[in-house]
Amino acid sequence: MKFFSERHLARQIIFAPLAVVFAAEILAMLLLGQFSLPYRLAEAVLDAALLTLALFPALYFFVLVPVIGQFKRNALASQALRASEARFAAFAEASPNMIHLYDTDGRILYVNPVTEQLLGYASDEVVGQPARSFVHADDQKMASRQRLAIIAGQNPAPVKVRLLKKGGDFLHAEVSGFVVRNGSGGQAIGAILRDFSQRRLARLEREAQQAITEKLLTERTDHLEKLLNFSRQLTSTTEYAALLRQATRLSMGLLGLDFSTLMTLADDQSRLIIRDTIGFSKALIGTFSLVHGEGLASLVAENRAPAVVADFATEHRFAVPPMVLEHGITSAIGVPMMIAGRVFGVLAGHTLAPRSFAPWEIALYQNLANQAAVALDNATHLARVRESEQKFRTFFEDASDPIFIYALDGRLLEVNQAACERLGYTRAELLGLT
Structure with a gap:
């Protein structure tokens, strides 16, 4: 939209009263029959000019300045609105999430390209349609309550709804809403719709993996306990x-x-x-x-x-x-x-x-x-050692000749029965002598 310049506006405000006064003079002379064109025309112009000059300070301070100020404020507001709309458009186009705009009645005003990617609808297929027609019947009341709360100036928590895809399936989405105001004071509802299906699947996958891990840890702990028990029993x-x-x-x-x-x-x-x-x-x-x-x-x-x-x-x-x-x-x-x-x-x-x-x-x-x-x-x-010991013990005890077994330091460690009988001592007595 193109606005008038301040100079153009000033000229209009200054000369408009002059034209009005001049026209009034001419009309009065015509009505009174006092119209003498050369003289009266000059007199009317002079009167209009004098009246305009007399009224100019009032016109300047009470009309011109406020009007120009209002036009400047409107121009700045319009520029700010256009900048805001540009920022919103850039954000919506680049967002990895679905971005929607609704009017206060819940009709769709805008959807970003991600909507087509995730739901399969082109923009012209959804714009102008009631948003509830794309929401699962069981979730419509919850979505409506969120919309009304936003309009009432509240800040409701995000809600999880199922959105109807073009193929008939449903996509799980988490919806966060906010108020969007335009330059004329009207408002709309903006919404960020995050694909909860992927997050949900990722969470379910993590939970399943965690359950498997816990099961494996439990099984392996049980098996290791059995292995340790096996080791203990082997040594028993x-x-x-x-x-x-x-x-x-x-x-x-x-x-x-x-x-x-x-x-x-x-x-x-x-x-x-x-x-x-x-x-x-x-x-x-x-x-x-x-x-x-x-x-x-x-x-x-x-x-x-x-x-x-x-x-x-x-x-x-x-x-x-x-x-x-x-x-x-x-x-x-x-x-x-x-x-x-x-x-x-x-x-x-x-x-x-x-x-x-x-x-x-x-x-x-x-x-x-x-x-x-x-x-x-x-x-x-x-x-085998025990068998060997048993064989040696049998030979040692059954030998007919006395057998003495000494330690390296000369202590008597063992004697056989033949040695006891030959010397007349018991085994204990012979071992005690040393």
Whole structure:
């Protein structure tokens, strides 16, 4: 809009009264029949000029100055309004959120380009339409209450509504409203609509991930507790047979297996022999063995690495033992029992239902197998030491010649029965002499 300049306005205000007075003089002379054109015209012009000069100060201070001031204020207000509208347009066009303008009746006056991206409507499809027609029926009352509160000068909290998309789906949005005023004192309602669907999905995803993490932490904590319990139980006994049963039983419960079997390498390293099993026949213990190319255990021992079977029906890496299929077994896990870099045996578990084993489950199972291997190896060595001690004790006591055992410092540590009989002392008496 183009405004008059101050100079142009001043000229109009100064000469307008002069023209009015001059016209009044002419009209009066015509009515009174006193019209003598040359004389009266000059006299009228002079009278009008004198009257205008007399009234000019009043015209200047009471008419000209206020009018010019008002025009200046209007011009500044108009400029400020245009600048404000330009800033709003720039903000709305660049905003990543939907920006809408509504009149006080709730009709849409403006939507920014993001609206078309998220809802699918072009601007001319929504402008002039009632905003409620794009809001889910269950959310319309809530949106209306927010609009009325904004009009009343309140600052209501954002509301969450479902907006109808062009394809028929709904978009979850969080709506914040505010008053927008124009230069003439009228008002409209501005709204920022944030796509709550993405935030909602992100929140749900975070919550789901957190639940999974908490579940995994709980499961792993439980499994680690079982592993620690397994370690404690391994150290509670040195009996080889008891250790075998603990290893098979605890590993079975650790991963929720249906079958658990522990096999060790024969002395000649040619085959794996079942030392204990849960699920298969007890008659297999000490009698059933696997050689190269037979069963999962042989593959594990040969590769010195864990292996799993997803489905024995499609397994081609080794010959599947008939008893596996006879029992309806589907999946399995096997890990080598390692001691100082050598294979002591294989720990294997089988399941009836299809099962995939996570890396951490395989690592945990491997840890358990290695602990069991060390405990069993120690128990084997201890049993051999005990057997050797027993053989020596038998020889020592049954010898017909006296036998004396001394410490390096000369103390008598042990004597046999023959020594006691030869010297006539009891064992306690002989040991007490030193």
